Structure formats: C-alpha cells, structure tokens
Amino acid sequence: MLKKISIFLTLCATLFVGCGEKEQLKKDKLVYAQLSDPKTLDPQNSTDNYSQVAITQIYDRLFEIDETTGTPIPSLVETYKKINDKTLELKLKENVKFNNGDILTAEDVKFTIERAKNNPKVAHLYKMIENIIILDNNKLQIVTSESFAPLLNHLSHKSSSIINKKEYNKDSENYFNHPVGTGAYKVESWTIGESMTLVSNNSYFKGNPSIKTVVIKAVPEENSRVIGLETSEIDMSLDIPAISWEQLESGGKVKVYSAPSTTTGYVGLNTKSPALSNKVLRQIIAMSIDKQAIVDTIYLGKTKVANQFLSPPVFGYNHNTKPLEFNVEKAKQLMKENNLEGTNLKISVSSPERVQVATIIQDQLKKVGIDLEIELLEWGTFLSQTGSGNTDLFIMGWGPSTYDADYGYYPNIHSSQMGSNGNRTFYSNPKVDNLLELARKENDNTKRIKYYNEVQEILNEDIPLIPLYHGNIVYGVASNLKNVEATGYPEFYKYEFTN
Numbered sequence: 001m002l003k004k005i006s007i008f009l010t011l012c013a014t015l016f017v018g019c020g021e022k023e024q025l026k027k028d029k030l031v032y033a034q035l036s037d038p039k040t041l042d043p044q045n046s047t048d049n050y051s052q053v054a055i056t057q058i059y060d061r062l063f064e065i066d067e068t069t070g071t072p073i074p075s076l077v078e079t080y081k082k083i084n085d086k087t088l089e090l091k092l093k094e095n096v097k098f099n100n101g102d103i104l105t106a107e108d109v110k111f112t113i114e115r116a117k118n119n120p121k122v123a124h125l126y127k128m129i130e131n132i133i134i135l136d137n138n139k140l141q142i143v144t145s146e147s148f149a150p151l152l153n154h155l156s157h158k159s160s161s162i163i164n165k166k167e168y169n170k171d172s173e174n175y176f177n178h179p180v181g182t183g184a185y186k187v188e189s190w191t192i193g194e195s196m197t198l199v200s201n202n203s204y205f206k207g208n209p210s211i212k213t214v215v216i217k218a219v220p221e222e223n224s225r226v227i228g229l230e231t232s233e234i235d236m237s238l239d240i241p242a243i244s245w246e247q248l249e250s251g252g253k254v255k256v257y258s259a260p261s262t263t264t265g266y267v268g269l270n271t272k273s274p275a276l277s278n279k280v281l282r283q284i285i286a287m288s289i290d291k292q293a294i295v296d297t298i299y300l301g302k303t304k305v306a307n308q309f310l311s312p313p314v315f316g317y318n319h320n321t322k323p324l325e326f327n328v329e330k331a332k333q334l335m336k337e338n339n340l341e342g343t344n345l346k347i348s349v350s351s352p353e354r355v356q357v358a359t360i361i362q363d364q365l366k367k368v369g370i371d372l373e374i375e376l377l378e379w380g381t382f383l384s385q386t387g388s389g390n391t392d393l394f395i396m397g398w399g400p401s402t403y404d405a406d407y408g409y410y411p412n413i414h415s416s417q418m419g420s421n422g423n424r425t426f427y428s429n430p431k432v433d434n435l436l437e438l439a440r441k442e443n444d445n446t447k448r449i450k451y452y453n454e455v456q457e458i459l460n461e462d463i464p465l466i467p468l469y470h471g472n473i474v475y476g477v478a479s480n481l482k483n484v485e486a487t488g489y490p491e492f493y494k495y496e497f498t499n
Helices: 002-024 049-058 106-117 165-170 222-230 242-250 279-288 291-297 328-337 352-366 379-387 405-413 430-441 445-462
Strands: 029-034 063-066 071-074 077-084 087-092 129-136 139-144 185-191 195-200 213-218 236-238 254-269 343-349 370-376 393-398 465-478
Touching: 029 049, 029 222, 049 185, 049 195, 049 213, 071 077, 087 106, 106 129, 106 139, 106 165, 222 236, 222 242, 222 465, 242 254, 242 465, 254 279, 279 328, 279 352, 279 370, 291 352, 291 465, 343 352, 343 379, 352 370, 352 393, 379 393, 405 430, 405 445, 430 445
Parallel strands: 029 213, 029 236, 343 370, 343 393
Antiparallel strands: 063 071, 077 087, 087 139, 129 139, 185 195, 195 213, 236 465, 254 393, 254 465
C-alpha cells in the first residue's frame, strides 16, 4: 500500500513539474535589431532615434502622443488644466514607482525639466518655461514666459523622460549606465557598440510586461537584419529595405508592419561650405535631383516623394507648397551662366541604403557638371562630422515625434541651433527665425499654420535642405509576436509571444 501511494505521489509531482515546464516554454525574450546601438541613455542629451528606442523603454514622460490623431495624451499625468495662457497645472498619477522602488514625485519632474532646459541640445524645447512651482508631492505648475502653443507636445518628447532626482544626485557620473526610470524595462547589461539587454520592471504602473527580456542589437548591415529574421535569430527589426518585404513575408515566419511616419528623408546642404554658400548652386542641385527615381528605385514606390520638410501627419504641413521642379536643362544652363562647371562636392551618409540613394544623386549631378564623392560613416562618426560641418552634403532623416512643426523646423533651421544641436546645414535667415518664434507663441492654429507655410516657401527659395521622400515606419517581426503596431518607437511592454 505504501509503495502504491509513493508511486501515485511521484506521478503527481511529475505532472505538476511537467505543467510548470510547459508554462515556462512560452517565449519571453525578444531580440530587436537596429542599425546602431544607443549612444547614450541620458534622455536630456539625446536626439538620435537609436538611443531613443531604449530611452522609450526605460523612462516615461508626462504625456505621450496618440499617433492616430497626433495629439498629446496623459501618461504620468492624471489630470491637467490651463490656469491661463502661461500656466499649466498638472496632477501626477499616485504611487508610480521607479525601478528601484522610489515613488515618483513632483520634485523629480521639476528636476528633469530644468535639466533639459539647461542642455543646449534640447533647450529650445523648454526655453520658454520660466518657472516650475511644486504645490505638493503630486501636483505642480509649469509657468512659461509667454504663451507657448506646443508645450504639451514638447512634454511628450523623449528628452522630457523623467529621471530620479535623488539617485542622480547620489551618483551623476554613473547614473546613465544603469538609469533609474519608471519605464517598463531597466538595464541589465550594455556592451557598447554591440548590444544592450533590458529586463522587465515588474512594478511598472501600466502593467507587468509579458516580454521579460529585450536585447537591442546593433546590426549595421541590412542583409544581416533580414537573414536574422529569416533564421529566427532576430525577433523584430527596424530599417527593413523595401526590396526585402515580399521575400520576408513569403516564408511565413516574418510579418512586415508598415505605416506612414513623421519622418522626411532629405539631403542637407552645408550653407557655410565654400561651394554651397552660393544659393544658386544649391538651387541647381535641387533642380538636378529626380526624387521620383529615388523613390521608385530604392524604395520601390513604397514611400512618397516629399515636397517639403514636414511630413503629412505633422501639424503645420503645407498642402499647397511648390518646391523647385526637377529640370536638368535649366540646371545645366545655370551652371554655365554662373561658371560652376567642374564643381566638386562630398556627401556623407550613414547606411548602405543611403549609399544607394547617394549613388543615384551622384549620377544625376554628374549630368549637370557636378562631381560628387560619397563618404560612408559609422552613425556616431556621421553625427560628429555633420555636427561640425565637416562635409558639403549629407543624407539624413528627421521625424518630429511631437507631431508639431515647431520640433520639425526649429532644431533644423533656426540659427540658434547650428551644428550638433540640430541645424547641420548651418542655415541662418533672420526672417525665418522670427517666423518660428512667432509661431511657437501663437495659440490660434490657423495663424500658426500661416507662419509655417511662409517658412516653407522661404526654404523653397533658399534650399538649405532638399526633402526627398516622406518615410514609413517599417518593422520586420516574427509572426509569433503579437500586439505589434507600426508605431514611431517599439512598445515592447505591449507585445507577447504566442509560443
């Protein structure tokens, strides 16, 4: 009898263990690939997309953008109200925890925003904030010097990601190696130049993530990202070339998610370089580039030709603007009239895909008498080179994640932002500066749009940059990964593997 009971108990234990093992078989580790690893986890010192992918996971912001409407919605904020045109009152959600267990307070918010305001790279987003008044642990007021129309949008920017004041002050030098945030994930390890491993924050106020581990890998080569998806070494990847979409989906193991983005791919022209300080030459280059050929050849028609720097989802998009048209004969004529034949220029790019774009532009410019040298640089070096003006032209993308024209135009063309702060074309026009200042103070959206429309018309004449195409958000995703949408930044905490 005792022997039978023993066998029965052993069988029960085996069944329970088996069930437990079955539960554990559900995949909870996601490998995500992108062109570069993050350069920094300091949200107040970052504007590059690859760093902000990680920053989005580790921290939260007061507001987030509803990408279906382009409007800011509360995140860390419970309620908010405008006291007057210059005062915004916010009540924070209660008992939101940082990943070390500390409770989020108004002091952390005040500290973060003031820190952002003091960093030249992102200060333009917050410079009109005059004072932050703490009313209690969960309530504060943000006071601006003047009416500041895009304030809520700016408070959704990744540079407003809230950091822990106490922990930062305790060890500011090492804080961003293992930052303390309120986000869905925290840093477990980081091998610079290779990968970063994030683990879930199980006290996350929006819910315990199903994905427990996220590995963000730097995979510069497009083909390697595609092969990684096909072999299941990669579960999700950004920057999938259009030529690979059908190939990936035909195998059944990968699904491609795509949606129009706020990003515009463009050629930047360094207006301070000896050759490109000549506006006529900049206009010639604009007339010599066949954008449709680039869209059809490189992007297989899956993107749209850009007629301006802002993309259609962004507030301030000009529906009626008419940039210089593609006109090779006129470009040749202007080259001859201005004795510009034999001009030599250099264009810097940061990815194989953009090498292909640059090669098409190289061939097109050669037809009008301009020789173009192509320089491929690693992402960090590219940012450094273009930020210091050490090139003539460059190819880049810009997507205002705030969905507001202020963050499209201001960092890229306002004279106060020259260099690595954003204005890599080193463009300066007092009239444009004034229009941008007026637009950010104007609460009447009809008037704001008129200011931005006028800015774009001036850009059509001055040509500090040449918009090429309005981009898409594109992810290659393992077919067993659910709840994925083509959002501006991946939302790993929402995803779940089916097996």
